[in-house]
Amino acid sequence: MNQKGGVGKTTTTINLGHALARAGKSVTLLDMDPQGQIATGLGLSNEQGGMDQVLLAGDALDDMVISAREQLNIVPAGNMLADFEHVTNGGSSRGKKLKNAIEASSLVEQDFILIDCPPSSGLLGVNAMFAADELIVPVSGDYLSLQGLSRMMQILKRAESLIGHQINLWLVSTRMQMRRRLTQEVRKRVLKYFPGRVFSTVIRENVSLAESPSFGKTIFDYKESSAGAEDYQSLAQDLLSGRTS
Template sequence: MNSFVPQNPTDGAYVSRETGPVPAVEFSLRATSDPYVSRETSQWQGDAAVSEGVSRETDVDIAPSSSDYGVEFDTPIARAARAAMTVRGHGEEVWPRPERCRVISVANQKGGVGKTTTTVNIAASLAMHGNRVMVVDLDPQGNASTALGMERTPESRSVYHCLVEDEDLRSLARPVEQIPNLWCVPATIDLAGAEIELVSLVARESRLKRAFAAYDESELDYILIDCPPSLGLLTVNAMVACEEVLIPIQCEYYALEGLGQLLRNVELVKSHLNPALAVSTIVLTMYDGRTRLASQVADEVRSHFGDLVLKTLVPRSVRVSEAPSYGQSVMTYDPGSTGAVAYMQAAREIAFRANAVVGH
């Protein structure tokens, strides 16, 4: 066992029997003006300059920027930090806002392809970069409402009361905590019975579109509608109320089955109820680069749909799956994760298409 004994009681240095004298170093508490550093965690910094023989990664002063030493930090932690700051909207790039409100339905009658996850995280990304966004949860499961931290009780007012009871949509929209400029119109289990109740109502296919009239086009930049995994009256209402359809496609074989039926339904709604409707965006989700099948599906979708497919591939991510259990999107839960960065890039593509798509 290595032991130390005083070399001289008055010189303040210590000597090791194995390694010889070790010079003493005085430390002083360095005050910090950074508001994000608490007084309890203020850094300690040596009075002496950092020697050339000590790695900068092990320097006890964690506050200085890379410019203090004339080098750029390029470590995994630094890269993750930069990605997180970009996701949170602290980058230098300014995202464009559309000339008028874009209403987008996120639809696919197959379940488990990432409709809700895509809706929530793209909405959060757009809001974090200066856009005013409202999410309308039209799925009776209410997963988008959960992911955005909305309270859902049997007494809660929801989009059901707008569709069936003609309640003002503006009174149902609630702000999302932690994300300014983002609102959510939640769903409750009552919505499960709306399909039947809508059958007997006048103009049953356009009740959601009429509800959107409560907002002027200049009040919001985006309205994203999370559709249920079916092609019933709720999905038809969404397609009548919007001009764009965003289709998430899982990078697996089964995801391609049924896609033709969805496109046929879009054409039916377009020809009979909403001539302005079009599929504007396709997002490839749950991509696993380790499998050849995922690459084949991605290539097949791109060859068939061309520029409608976003360049960004959304990978499988544990963080994306964990976030809803904390009532958050992955953009606030873990902004440096691969899933958050991918959804931010996907939202950026959608934003930069804004003026080209609106008025197509």
């Protein structure tokens, strides 16, 4: 999650998800962004519905699961997901729809459920926070991403008091151009403010990562020898072993 757009949330969900699946973990990706790029980025269709039907019509999550790769399943956003932001009935239970849907499904048996969030802080994001045990915030290497981060922290604090339990926070540096002084400065600040919470791996800006979704491929399908594949594989190891800087 990150309110800021274009920091690499979807790229990270897809490629971290595939990296974990390749490491032998069972993984399901849930697309909570109406842009629907989880399905299309994996070469699948967003048309047959998914999270929209779960959240708007109360369909079972298990009925919406599609197999994407070995050990890797997804639930697409579906075309109607944006409508969920405008749901006004249901009071405070509106925020717990995703959590309840997961707990009523066989997804609880998965090793990992990764939830891709929209670049906003509406009802979709609230549902993701309620459902999640841990939060991964991608932070890109520009100054504005630091500003986004402080807003993100306010939202997290509010969510935690609402939910009544702490959410484990992790940060990951994405889209990094380490030759740029600003990028290094941003990484340094993030490390200073969140000691022990920033994954060691730095995801570099890499053209293969930008190209792969247009072919419906993950970075591992598209170019296994790329810097992008190396970085996301390493990030998966960080996550599995809790390796931080």
